Amino acid sequence: MTKNKALRTEENDINLGGCPMTSVMNVIGGKWKVIILFHLRDNTLRFGELKKRIPKITQKMLTQQLRELEADGLVSREVYAEVPPRVEYTSTSLSDELRPILDMLCEWGQRQQRQKN
Template sequence: MAKIKASSHEKNFDESEHNAQGRDMANCPVTTAINVIGGKWKVIILYQLRGQTLRFGELKRVIPKITQKMLTQQLRELEKDKLVKRVVYAEVPPKVEYTSTELAEKLNPALDLLCAWGSEYEKAHQSE
């Protein structure tokens, strides 16, 4: 069975892998979306960038549990995937700003739904 790999940070999918309805999961748009924005940090980074421009240090402050190395890696991947625009200013020390792209902004309704669902989930589990 052949393996396909769309990019360095995506999981391998078996071309013959199908779901219960016989759909090819390797070519499923949901698979593409999860490959691009999946993981622990990308959605959080995109959520923090919505409607604003932040510098690296500002992003690190609003996402305190992410390491500097991981933030750098995730921003590079988001930039490569055209979800984040990186602007470097010729200053000393260097000033770098990150902004979500128009493509990333199209995720805002989904981010709103995830936020609302997260609140509902927290409420449902408070009594436990």
């Protein structure tokens, strides 16, 4: 277990007595993770590209969320030995399993936006 994963587990994990949603929320809960996963599906993106697509997230928070997603096996990080260094993020097959759920959430969000307008 990485140091970041250990810190996150101790401080932020939800414990609801074995509820299956506990596992889900511990991995993809929070404001930004689902949004990051949405942008990475079918895409390999550099940090700066992700930051442009999610302008309201801070650099610190994006870094933290990407590290947690990587520790949980949902995002892979590839570092290229170049100057300046190039780092790319890609969704993993584990996060691809979330695709139908992300699609349904997106469709639900679009319906909610239409109802409000």
